Amino acid sequence: MPSAIEVHEVSKRFRLYQEKYTSLKERILHAGRVPHHDFWALKDIELEVAEGETIGILGRNGSGKSTLLKCVAGVLKPTKGEIRLRGQLAAMLELGAGFQPELSGRDNIFLNASLLGMSRRDVAKSFDAIVAFAELEEFIDNQVRFYSSGMYVRLGFAVAVNVDPDILLVDEVLAVGDERFQQKCMERIHLFQREGRTIVVVSHAPDVMRQMCNRVAVINSGQIVTVGPPGPAIRTFREALLDAGESIGSTPVLDEAEEQAASSAEAIPSPPPLPTQVSSGRRVRITGSRLETSVTGRSNLHPGEPASVVVDLEVSETLEGVAFGCSVWASNGALIFDYDSGVPERLPAGHSVVTFRFDSVPLLDGAYTVNIRVQDPGGGTVHARLEPAAKIVIENPGTAVGIAALPLHVELTPMTPGGQPA
Amino acid sequence: MAQVQQAERPAEPERRRAASSSSEGVTASAGGARHWDDQPQRVVAAKVSTVHRVREIWAARELLGFLIRKELKVRYKSSFLGFLWSFLNPAMVLMIYFVVFRFIEHTTVQNFAIYLFCGLLPWNLFNTALLSSAGTLVANAGIVKKVAFPREVLALAQVGVAGCYFLFQTCILVLFLVGFRVMPDWKYLPVLLLAVVVDLVFSAALAVALSALNVYMRDIEHLIQVVLVALFFAEPIVYPFSLVGKRLADHHLVWLFLANPLTSMVLAFQRCIYGNVAGAVKPLNPGALPVIATYSGMFYLELLGVVLLGSLVLLYLAMLIFRRVEGNFAEEL
Numbered sequence: 001m002p003s004a005i006e007v008h009e010v011s012k013r014f015r016l017y018q019e020k021y022t023s024l025k026e027r028i029l030h031a032g033r034v035p036h037h038d039f040w041a042l043k044d045i046e047l048e049v050a051e052g053e054t055i056g057i058l059g060r061n062g063s064g065k066s067t068l069l070k071c072v073a074g075v076l077k078p079t080k081g082e083i084r085l086r087g088q089l090a091a092m093l094e095l096g097a098g099f100q101p102e103l104s105g106r107d108n109i110f111l112n113a114s115l116l117g118m119s120r121r122d123v124a125k126s127f128d129a130i131v132a133f134a135e136l137e138e139f140i141d142n143q144v145r146f147y148s149s150g151m152y153v154r155l156g157f158a159v160a161v162n163v164d165p166d167i168l169l170v171d172e173v174l175a176v177g178d179e180r181f182q183q184k185c186m187e188r189i190h191l192f193q194r195e196g197r198t199i200v201v202v203s204h205a206p207d208v209m210r211q212m213c214n215r216v217a218v219i220n221s222g223q224i225v226t227v228g229p230p231g232p233a234i235r236t237f238r239e240a241l242l243d244a245g246e247s248i249g250s251t252p253v254l255d256e257a258e259e260q261a262a263s264s265a266e267a268i269p270s271p272p273p274l275p276t277q278v279s280s281g282r283r284v285r286i287t288g289s290r291l292e293t294s295v296t297g298r299s300n301l302h303p304g305e306p307a308s309v310v311v312d313l314e315v316s317e318t319l320e321g322v323a324f325g326c327s328v329w330a331s332n333g334a335l336i337f338d339y340d341s342g343v344p345e346r347l348p349a350g351h352s353v354v355t356f357r358f359d360s361v362p363l364l365d366g367a368y369t370v371n372i373r374v375q376d377p378g379g380g381t382v383h384a385r386l387e388p389a390a391k392i393v394i395e396n397p398g399t400a401v402g403i404a405a406l407p408l409h410v411e412l413t414p415m416t417p418g419g420q421p422a
Numbered sequence: 423m424a425q426v427q428q429a430e431r432p433a434e435p436e437r438r439r440a441a442s443s444s445s446e447g448v449t450a451s452a453g454g455a456r457h458w459d460d461q462p463q464r465v466v467a468a469k470v471s472t473v474h475r476v477r478e479i480w481a482a483r484e485l486l487g488f489l490i491r492k493e494l495k496v497r498y499k500s501s502f503l504g505f506l507w508s509f510l511n512p513a514m515v516l517m518i519y520f521v522v523f524r525f526i527e528h529t530t531v532q533n534f535a536i537y538l539f540c541g542l543l544p545w546n547l548f549n550t551a552l553l554s555s556a557g558t559l560v561a562n563a564g565i566v567k568k569v570a571f572p573r574e575v576l577a578l579a580q581v582g583v584a585g586c587y588f589l590f591q592t593c594i595l596v597l598f599l600v601g602f603r604v605m606p607d608w609k610y611l612p613v614l615l616l617a618v619v620v621d622l623v624f625s626a627a628l629a630v631a632l633s634a635l636n637v638y639m640r641d642i643e644h645l646i647q648v649v650l651v652a653l654f655f656a657e658p659i660v661y662p663f664s665l666v667g668k669r670l671a672d673h674h675l676v677w678l679f680l681a682n683p684l685t686s687m688v689l690a691f692q693r694c695i696y697g698n699v700a701g702a703v704k705p706l707n708p709g710a711l712p713v714i715a716t717y718s719g720m721f722y723l724e725l726l727g728v729v730l731l732g733s734l735v736l737l738y739l740a741m742l743i744f745r746r747v748e749g750n751f752a753e754e755l
Contacts, residue, residue, distance in 0.1 A: 014753060025641070070752060074466045074570030077749030082467035089464070089570075097568035102496045111492055114485040115569050 002086065004167055004198040005049040005072060010081035012042040012067055012222075041067040042078070043222045051086075052196040056213035056230070058237050060204055064222040066171060069093070069202045073169050087166025087198075090116055094171075095156030101145035105136055108144050109159055116163045126162045133184075134158035154181060161188050167198045172205075205332065206234040207366060210401045234365060235395055238300070283319060284347070284374050284383040288312040291370075291390040300395035301361060303405035309356040309370050309390040319347040322383065325373035326356050328392075330403060331366055342377050361392060362405040368392045472741060478572045485571060489579035494586060512546055512591050519660055531662055531713050532701045533602055539595050540695045541659030544621045544687040547588040549650055555580035555629035556636050557643045563755040573751065574744055577633040581626045588618075595695070607697030610690070613722040617690035620726050624683050624733040631740035634747050637754050657688045664711035683729045689715045690722050 017036045041064045049055050059065040070076040072083055073091035098115050099108050109130055113123040123130075131140050134154040144152065161168075170189075189212065192199060201212055209216050209230055216233035218225040226236045292308040293301060301307060309326070321344035328337040356372060369388040375381060396405070414422045498504045519538050523529045531537050555577040559566055562576055599606065636642040658666060670676045679685060692714045696702050702713050717725075 015750075071466060074464075075568065076752050077466065079749070082465055085464040085466070091568075091570065094568040098562075098565035100492055100496060102499045103492060107492070107495070111488045114488045115565060115571055117482075117571070120484050 002051055003048045004051045004053070004086050005047070005200070006084040007045050007047040007068075007072065008081050008083070010042055010045040010068075010071060010078040010083060011040060012064075012071060012076065013079040014039045014041050041222050042071070045081070045219075045222075045224060047217060047224065047227070049198055049200060051198055052193075053215060054193055054199040054201065054213045056209035056216040057200065057202045057219055058204070058206060058209055058216050058233065059219040063220050065202045065204075065219050066093075067222075068219065069169055069171055069200065072200065085167060088117065088164065089167045089169065090160050090163040090165035091169040092157070092160045092171060093169070095153040095160065097156070099144050099152065099156070102143060104142060105131075105140040105144055105147070105155060108155070109140075112156070112159045113163060116160065118163050122164070126164075130155075130158045130162045133162065133188075150178065150181070157185055161192075165197065167200070168192060170199065170201045172203050206237060207332070207403075210234060210365065231396070231399065238365075238367070238393065238395065283316050284322075285314040285316075286311060286374075286384050286386045287314045289372070289386055289389040291392065298395075300393045303364055303394055303396050303398070303400075304360050304362050307358050307361050307392055309372065311354045311356070311372055311386065311389060313347070313352045313354060313374065313384070315347050315349050315352060318349045319383070320344070321376065322347045323375055323377040324354055324356070325375050325382075325385075327371045327373075329369045329371070331368070334403075336363070336368065336403065340375070340378065344377050347374075356389075361394065362407070363392075363394050364400055364402055364405050365396045366394055366403070368394065470745060472738065472745075475572065475574075475741060475745065479574055479578070482572050482575050486575050486579055486582060489575065490582040490586065493579060493583045497583075508587055508590055509594060512542065512587070513594065516542060523660055529662075532706070533604060533696075533699045536595075536598060536602055536604055536699065537662075537692065537696050537713065538660065539598060540692045541657060541688045543588065543591055543595065544617060544691050545654065545657065545659055545684065546591060547584050547621050548625045548684060548687075549584075549654075550587060551581040551584035551625040551629050552632065552646055552650060554583065556632045556646050559633050559637050559751065560640070560643070560755065567752045567755055573748060574630050574741065577629040578626060580633075581622065581629050584625065585622060599695070604696075605698050606695045607693065610694035610697060610719055610722070613690045613719060613726065614694035616723065616726045616730070617687040620683070620730045620733060621687050623730060623737060624687075627733050627737035627740045630737070631743050634740075634744040637751055638747060653684070656682050657685045658692075658714075659688055662711075662713040663689065663692070663715045664713060667715065668711055680725065683732065686722075686725045686729050689717075690726060693717075693722060 015036045016039050045068060057065045057068060067076065069091070070093065071078050072085070073089070073093060075091070075093065096112070098112055100111065103111065106127075109127060110120065110123050113130075114120065131137055134151070134157070136151060136155060139147065139151065144155075147155070168189075189199065193212075199212075201209070203209060213230050215227060216230045216237075217227040218233050218237045226233055289309060289311045292310055294306055295301060323344060324341045326337075326339045327335060330336055354372075354374075356370070361368075368391070370390045370392060371385065371387040372389040373385040374383040375385075376383075416422045494505075494508075498507045501507060503510065516535065516538055519542075520535050523538075524534055558576045558580050559573065565571075566573055566576070598604075632642055632646065666679060667676060670679055692702075696714055699713075700706060701710075703716050705712055
C-alpha cells in the first residue's frame with residue numbers, strides 16, 4: 001500500500017534565547033553573540049503513515065508531538081530531513097485560525113477554506129454543507145465577532161472537514177463545542193476513516209488514541225519510542241513515561257488544618273485536584289495512605305482485580321456518628337464512582353486505620369484517582385479528606401476499549417431449522 | 423475477571439464513497455475514488471526551490487484575491503466614512519502639498535495640482551505597499567502560526583491592496599484632468615503602463631523582503647516610516663525636475679538622480695499625463711526651464727527596462743531571504 005506520509009530523518013532545532021533581541025539596535029549591539037542554546041525538538045524522526053490509516057502520536061507535554069504535526073502540516077519547516085505527502089492535506093491545528101472578526105461568517109468561510117488550499121469553485125459547491133454542519137444558517141451573514149466561542153469553533157471545524165482532505169491532521173481539537181457537537185465531530189472522523197482517508201491525531205490522552213487509531217507512535221524528548229498497535233504502545237507510554245516520577249507512597253500530610261469545609265456543597269464531589277490536598281479538622285487528622293493490592297511482579301492492576309486503599313487517622317477526641325466517603329475519578333476529571341458509607345460509627349480517640357476495600361476494580365486502561373473523606377453521614381460536615389488518597393493504574397491485557405470492564409460474554413448458538421439449538 | 427470483546431474499529435478502509443450526505447459537492451468534484459498515483463506529492467523540507475515556490479504562490483492566487491478583498495473590506499469597516507477614506511486620504515494629502523507649495527512656496531508650475539498628482543500616484547502605490555506590508559506577518563501571526571500556505575502571499579496582498587487604491591486614485595485623477603481640461607500625451611502611454619508594472623514589481627520585492635525581516639527585527643516597521651518620508655523628497659514630486667536636474671547636470675550627476683528607481687516611475691507618469699500642459703516640455707518664457715524631464719520615449723523605456731530587470735533580481739533575492747527565515751516564523755511570532 002502506498003504511504004500517504006513519509007517522514008524521513010526529520011530533525012527540528014529551536015533556538016532558545018536567554019534574552020531575545022528583536023530590535024535592530026540590540027541586533028547590532030549583540031551581533032553574533034546572542035546568548036542562546038539549541039534545543040532539538042525533534043531528532044531524526046522516521047515515520048511512515050500508510051494510506052487510509054489513522055495514526056496517533058502520543059506524548060507528554062513538550063515531547064515534540066505538536067512540533068512533528070506542525071512540520072507535517074508545513075507550518076514549521078524541519079531543520080533537517082524531509083516529509084513527503086501525497087494528496088490534499090487539511091490541518092486542524094487550531095480551529096478557526098485566521099477568522100477575521102470584522103468579516104461575516106460567509107466571507108470567512110471563503111477566506112478560511114482558501115487558506116486551507118480549497119478553490120473558490122469547490123467552496124461555493126460545499127458552502128451549504130459547511131453552514132449546515134456548523135449549524136449556523138441563521139447567523140452566516142453576521143460578523144464573526146458576534147459569534148460565541150462555540151459557534152466559532154464549529155465553523156472552524158466545518159470548514160476544515162469540508163476541504164475534502166486526503167490527509168487530516170488533528171491536534172487535540174476534538175474537544176470543541178457541546179457534547180452533541182463533539183459527537184458529530186467524532187462521527188465525521190469515523191466517516192473519514194471508513195472512506196479511507198489518512199488521519200494523524202496528536203494527543204496526550206491515551207483513551208482518545210485507543211478509540212480512534214490503528215497505530216500509535218509514542219514520542220518522547222523528540223524521539224519516537226515505539227510505533228505499534230494502540231494497546232502495547234499505550235502501555236509503553238504509561239509505563240515508561242507517564243508514571244515516571246509519580247508514585248503514591250507516603251503522602252505528605254499538612255499539619256494544621258484550615259477551617260473545615262462545613263457547607264452542604266461538600267456533598268457534591270469536586271473534581272480531583274492535584275497535587276495532594278488534605279484538609280483535616282481539628283479533631284481528625286489523616287496521617288498516611290497507601291494502596292494495597294494482591295498483585296506481585298507488576299505495578300499495574302488488570303481489570304477486575306481487587307484493591308484496597310488504607311488510610312491512617314489520628315483522632316484527638318472521640319467522635320460519634322462518623323461516616324466515610326470515597327470517590328474514584330478518571331484522569332480526564334470524570335467522576336466514575338462516589339460513595340458514602342452512610343452508617344454512623346464511633347471513632348475513638350487515638351490511631352485508627354480505615355480500609356476502603358474494592359473486591360474488584362472493573363475498569364479499563366487508565367490512571368484513576370481515589371479520594372477519601374471522613375464525614376457526617378450524608379456529607380454535611382467533612383472532618384477530613386485526602387485528595388488523592390491513592391492512584392490506581394489499570395492496564396488491560398485484553399482488547400476492550402472504554403472505561404468500564406463490563407462482564408460481557410458473547411455466545412453463538414446455531415439453530416436448527418426447527419428453531420432448536422443445534 | 424471480565425471477558426470483554428474488542429469494540430468494532432474501522433479496520434479495512436473501504437474505498438471512498440462517491441458522495442456522502444453532507445460533503446456531497448466536494449467529493450463529487452474529486453470524481454469518486456482517487457488514484458494515489460495521480461495525487462501530487464508535496465515535500466516539506468528545509469530547502470525549497472524557487473521554481474517550486476513560484477508555482478505554490480501561483481496556486482494561491484485565489485487566496486491572494488480573498489486576502490486583498492478582506493483587507494479592503496476590513497480596513498475602514500468601523501469608521502463612519504468607511505470606504506470613502508480610501509479616496510479622501512490621498513485627496514487630503516494632495517490638498518496639503520498643493521496649499522504649501524502654491525501659496526507658501528509660490529511655485530510657478532502650471533496646473534500644479536495635476537503635476538503633484540502625477541508624482542503622487544506611483545509614490546502612493548510604493549508607499550502604502552511598503553508601510554502596510556512591513557507589519558503584515560506580525561499582524562497575521564494567527565494564520566502564520568497555524569496554517570500552511572505560501573506566506574509571501576500576505577505581503578503580496580498588501581501590494582495588491584495598494585494597487586487597488588492606485589486604481590481609485592487614478593479615477594480621481596481622470597476627474598481632475600477633465601476639470602482642468604488637460605489632455606495626457608498619449609504617445610507616452612506605453613511608458614506609463616510599463617512604469618506601473620515596474621512600480622508593482624519593485625514594491626513587491628521590497629514588501630516581501632521587509633515583511634520577512636520585520637519578524638526578526640520589529641524596528642523595521644517603524645524605521646521604514648521615517649525612511650519613506652525622506653525618500654519622498656528624493657523624487658521630483660513636489661518640486662519640478664528642472665530644479666534639481668539643472669544643478670546636477672552641471673556636475674554630470676543626473677545619473678545619480680535617475681538611479682533612484684522611483685524617480686524613473688515618477689518621470690514616466692509626468693511625461694505621459696502632464697506632458698501637454700503649457701511649460702511642461704517647452705519653457706513658457708525664454709530663460710526658464712521645462713518643468714519635467716524631456717527625454718525621448720525610448721530613453722524612458724530603456725530606463726524603466728533596466729529598473730524592471732533590477733526589480734526582478736531584487737524580487738528573486740527577496741524570495742530567497744523570505745524562504746531562508748520562513749522556517750522559524752511560527753516560533754518567532
